[in-house]
Amino acid sequence: MxxxxxxxxxxALNAGLQQAMLKNExxxxxxxxxxxxGGVFRVTEGLYKEFGQSRIFNTPIAESGxxxxxxxxxxxxxRPVVEIQFDGFVFPAFNQITSQLAKLTYRSxxxxxxxxxxxxxxxxxxxxxxxxxxxxxxxxxxxxxxxxVTPSNPNDAxxxxxxxxxxxxxxxxxxxxxxxxxxxxxxxxxxPMPLHNARVMIEGTQVTLLAYGPMVxxxxxxxxxxxxxxxxxxxxxxxxxxxxxxxxxxxxxKKTSRAVIVHEAPTNVxxxxxxAARISNEAFYNLEAPVIRVGGFDTxxxxxxxxxxxxxxxxxxxxxxxxxxxx
Amino acid sequence: xxxxxxPPMLQLLAPxxxxxxxxxxxxxxxxxxxxxxxxxxxxxxxxxxxxRFDVEATALQRQGQLGLWVPAIGQEGxxxxxxxxxxxxxxxxxxxxxxxxxxxxxxxxxxxxxMMRGVNHGGWDPEETRFHHYAIxxxxxxxxxVGYAMGVKLDGKVGTGDREKDLAVISYFGDGATAEGDVSxxxxxxAVNESPIVFFIQNNQWAISSHIDSQTxxxxxxxxxxxxxxxxxxxxxxxxxxxxxxxxxxxNARSGDGPFLLEALTYRIGAHTTSDDPSKYREDAExxxxxxxxxxxxxxxFLRRQGIGDDFFEEVKVAGxxxxxxxxxxxxxxxxxxxxxxxxxxxxxxxxxIDKQRAWLEAYEARMGxxx
Numbered sequence: 229m230x231x232x233x234x235x236x237x238x239x240a241l242n243a244g245l246q247q248a249m250l251k252n253e254x255x256x257x258x259x260x261x262x263x264x265x266g267g268v269f270r271v272t273e274g275l276y277k278e279f280g281q282s283r284i285f286n287t288p289i290a291e292s293g294x295x296x297x298x299x300x301x302x303x304x305x306x307r308p309v310v311e312i313q314f315d316g317f318v319f320p321a322f323n324q325i326t327s328q329l330a331k332l333t334y335r336s337x338x339x340x341x342x343x344x345x346x347x348x349x350x351x352x353x354x355x356x357x358x359x360x361x362x363x364x365x366x367x368x369x370x371x372x373x374x375x376x377v378t379p380s381n382p383n384d385a386x387x388x389x390x391x392x393x394x395x396x397x398x399x400x401x402x403x404x405x406x407x408x409x410x411x412x413x414x415x416x417x418x419x420p421m422p423l424h425n426a427r428v429m430i431e432g433t434q435v436t437l438l439a440y441g442p443m444v445x446x447x448x449x450x451x452x453x454x455x456x457x458x459x460x461x462x463x464x465x466x467x468x469x470x471x472x473x474x475x476x477x478x479x480x481x482k483k484t485s486r487a488v489i490v491h492e493a494p495t496n497v498x499x500x501x502x503x504a505a506r507i508s509n510e511a512f513y514n515l516e517a518p519v520i521r522v523g524g525f526d527t528x529x530x531x532x533x534x535x536x537x538x539x540x541x542x543x544x545x546x547x548x549x550x551x552x553x554x555x
Numbered sequence: 556x557x558x559x560x561x562p563p564m565l566q567l568l569a570p571x572x573x574x575x576x577x578x579x580x581x582x583x584x585x586x587x588x589x590x591x592x593x594x595x596x597x598x599x600x601x602x603x604x605x606x607r608f609d610v611e612a613t614a615l616q617r618q619g620q621l622g623l624w625v626p627a628i629g630q631e632g633x634x635x636x637x638x639x640x641x642x643x644x645x646x647x648x649x650x651x652x653x654x655x656x657x658x659x660x661x662x663x664x665x666x667x668x669x670m671m672r673g674v675n676h677g678g679w680d681p682e683e684t685r686f687h688h689y690a691i692x693x694x695x696x697x698x699x700x701v702g703y704a705m706g707v708k709l710d711g712k713v714g715t716g717d718r719e720k721d722l723a724v725i726s727y728f729g730d731g732a733t734a735e736g737d738v739s740x741x742x743x744x745x746a747v748n749e750s751p752i753v754f755f756i757q758n759n760q761w762a763i764s765s766h767i768d769s770q771t772x773x774x775x776x777x778x779x780x781x782x783x784x785x786x787x788x789x790x791x792x793x794x795x796x797x798x799x800x801x802x803x804x805x806x807n808a809r810s811g812d813g814p815f816l817l818e819a820l821t822y823r824i825g826a827h828t829t830s831d832d833p834s835k836y837r838e839d840a841e842x843x844x845x846x847x848x849x850x851x852x853x854x855x856x857f858l859r860r861q862g863i864g865d866d867f868f869e870e871v872k873v874a875g876x877x878x879x880x881x882x883x884x885x886x887x888x889x890x891x892x893x894x895x896x897x898x899x900x901x902x903x904x905x906x907x908x909i910d911k912q913r914a915w916l917e918a919y920e921a922r923m924g925x926x927x
Contacts, residue, residue: 256709282709288747293698293740300702303687304710324737327692328699335676335688338900372901396903471908 230417238408240382241271241347244389245309249279252307255393257284259294259311259347267311269349269408291321298344299329307343309393315350316359322367329398330373341396345389349405350378351442351492352539355532362529363493365441368400369470369502376470377423378402380444382412384420384467391423399423402469404442426473428480432462435486435549438477438503440466443490449542450549459549469499477503478510485516486552490540495523517555520548562774564820565800566790570848572856574795583799590798592861598639598794599858600871602631602851605655607875608664609825611882612671616829620886621671627652629792629824632850633757635659636797637725637819642805644685644712644722648700651689652757653727660686664878665885674892693728694735697754700726701741704750704814713751714811723751723808725801731762733778734770745814746783753804754779754816757791759823764836776818784814791821792850795857822848894920 235243249255257272257279263286266273275284287294291312298308312318318325325346332340352361369376375397379385385403392399421427429444430451439447444465451461462480466472481487487507489500504519522540530538567587568574576584609628616624627634634655641647641660649656654667666679670689677688690696704724707713712722732738733756745752756775760767771778776786789796797819804815822845826833833842855868898913 288740288743290736290740290743292737293701293744296695296698296737296740297702297705297744300699300704301706301709302702303681303699304703304706306706306709320736323692324695324698328690328695331676332688333903334900336681336900337675337678338903339680339682341903375902471906474907 230415232413232415234411235382235386235414236409236411237379237382237385237404238269238271240385240414241389241403242273242275243414244386245272246275246278248309248390248393249275249283252393253283254305255283255307255309256301257309257311258287258298260289260313261286262311268313269405271347271403271408272311291317292324295321295324295329295344295346299324299332299342302342302344303340307393309345309347312346312348314360315348315362315364318346318348318364325368325374325400326371330371333397334373342398343393343396344398345392345401346398347401347403349408350402351404351406352529352535353406353442355535357532358529361532361535363491363524365402365469365491366493366498369499374398374400374470375424375468376400376402377468378404378441379467380404380407380439380441380465381410383414386414387419388423388467391419395423402441406442407445410445424468424471424473426467426476427465428476429463429465430461432460432484434460434484435462435488435552436477436480436484437461437463437545437549438466438487438489439463440469440491440499443492443540446540446542446545447490450545453542453546454549459553461549472503474506474510477507481507481511482514485514487515487519488522488545488548488552489519490522490545490548492524492539494526495521496526498523517552520552522548562776562788564788564790565796566793567795567799568790568793568853568857570792570853572853572860574857582803583796586799586802587795592863595858595861596863596867598635598798599851599854600874601635601639601655601658602794602854603871604875604878605631605635605658606851607879608658608882609654611879612668613825613829615668615883615886616671621668622673623671624829625652625671626823626825626828627654629845629849630757630759630821631655632794632854633791633797633819633821636794637755637801637817640798640801640805641725642722642809644720645805645809646700646703646722646724647686648696648703648724648726649687649689650693650696650728650732651691652729653689656727657686660684662686664882665889668882668886669889672886672889674889675896693732694737694741697726697728697732697741698737698744700724700752701745701748701750704745704752705748707751708748713809716810721809723753723805725753725755725805727755727757729762730756730758730760730767730770730775731765733775738778739782742779742782742784742814742816746779749811749813751808751811752814753801753808754784754786754814755801756816756818757821758818759821761823761827761833761837763827763831764833766837774818776816779814779816784816786816786818788818788820791819792848792853794850794854
């Protein structure tokens with residue numbers, strides 16, 4: 229029988245990191261303020277005390293340097309896990325991530341592996357100043373050579389962190405920062421599923437609602453309200469944004485004939501654009517309505533006093549579901 | 556040895572072939588004076604070979620056999636001198652013009668041409684040769700080198716005193732690349748981690764059409780100072796100065812002295828690449844001035860003064876022509892890569908989308924068939 233423990237997502241990520249560091253001494257953790265302080269969100273809290281300076285250390289405030297040196301350490305046989313402090317601070321490292329990290333295995337015809345994990349707290353809803361609330365997932369999901377994942381609950385946070393570190397390919401781990409303090413049970417013994425599988429969270433019959441990361445909570449709320457109103461919504465947590473688990477999506481859409489996709493990022497050229505195109509290719513004859521997308525507007529992330537109107541929520545999702553059902 | 560108003564520069568071999576050790580640089584002179592004649596001949600042979608290779612590669616590009624060639628003529632002293640000074644465990648992170656350094660580390664020259672022909676993106680094994688892949692996006696490799704050096708230190712392979720075990724890292728980049736932020740971040744990370752690394756700048760004075768004066772207002776050998784990385788300028792057209800300085804500072808890095816920066820002042824005699832036309836941005840007189848400081852010519856004078864005669868130089872010339880012939884034949888024999896290489900090694904682990912696209916292309920090719 230498995231043992232369970234209630235944890236917040238941040239604590240589950242922390243426990244996942246700790247497990248990975250215990251299991252493999254080549255796992256290193258570094259970034260800005262990750263050592264004594266435990267990171268600005270305390271996701272690495274206690275690890276410095278447990279593992280010491282040779283396993284977890286602070287770096288200069290230079291994101292390209294953090295990712296570039298992680299690449300060199302991976303070449304030397306280490307498995308670096310680096311923290312980018314906030315989503316909006318990843319862009320100084322964009323060149324190292326997309327032109328180097330993502331391509332080195334390809335460039336070297338497989339003689340080099342890049343087991344690097346880049347942890348990025350992402351998304352809005354915390355009342356932050358500019359550059360602290362962004363959703364940059366499409367840039368990374370678009371880049372061949374990278375894997376992109378995002379947990380939505382403590383159990384996935386615990387296990388996906390460990391699975392990402394075990395991967396021989398580079399993984400962008402997007403952590404839904406507004407949900408860091410959301411609690412739930414963590415199974416300490418058994419991983420729920422492979423890293424790149426999507427999960428059907430709630431089964432339903434009338435419409436498929438696809439969400440990931442911080443929007444899974446909103447999707448579940450929408451499904452609950454929908455159920456009260458007599459609408460049967462099937463909620464899928466994508467978990468992995470590259471690759472995307474299309475078989476799970478298609479099986480659901482073929483069953484419900486309707487799909488609504490929700491994310492915080494602007495919808496223009498986004499994950500939902502790609503998924504909508506794929507659904508139209510693979511489930512065209514099953515559809516009763518066009519795929520409807522709910523996302524942030526195609527604007528920069530607004531000042532915090534406007535973010536409530538910018539971010540999708542259960543009401544906006546239900547409004548989209550109503551439109552889908554009206555076809 | 557240093558003209559007026561110019562920063563100090565280590566030169567052991569003057570353009571006229573005269574050897575002399577300036578005061579204060581005795582440690583460098585000692586390294587050279589301990590070299591035997593066979594090794595000196597090897598330095599000459601490799602400089603001559605890589606120049607002959609370069610001429611052949613340019614010809615192959617002009618004949619449509621290569622998509623691009625990146626000539627390094629004029630920089631043989633910096634590359635062969637420093638390359639041979641790198642120790643047997645050390646790792647090298649090049650830019651994309653370090654053909655001479657590649658030669659000194661057993662990289663098959665044809666594999667460089669493979670890349671320039673478009674057969675692959677860099678097909679040699681960096682673990683086996685310890686010569687990492689060419690980095691085309693400027694300065695990216697500097698951070699990889701520093702990360703690698705951080706790993707070497709974490710492995711406890713610095714300053715143990717065991718020459719069989721210790722290693723250091725050398726990162727090559729050009730004057731143009733120094734403007735990139737990755738160089739500054741690399742210097743900083745190396746400094747705060749006291750990493751075993753030598754930053755080797757080949758200042759060939761031209762970043763495509765931009766002169767060094769538009770790239771920096773302070774001499775490049777001082778670039779590390781603000782980060783805590785000491786540096787010195789060496790004559791990049793003096794193979795002996797390049798050998799001695801690299802040898803000494805790599806030894807120091809391996810012993811745990813932390814990072815060091817070398818600026819080898821040299822000159823790109825040819826174009827930036829075969830797509831470039833240097834006559835549009837620089838005067839012939841400047842090129843002629845630097846041709847007079849040629850690294851190979853001055854070393855030949857030095858060797859002749861050591862009693863090495865015509866036979867040797869004739870032998871080297873013949874060997875160079877043989878190498879060129881071999882390279883030409885190997886280039887013509889290169890096969891196009893199989894279509895499957897589009898998909899191979901994008902990921903190390905299985906990936907459903909890549910698998911699907913590979914299968915699609917295979918089926919498409921089978922269906923559309925042979926057009927010939």
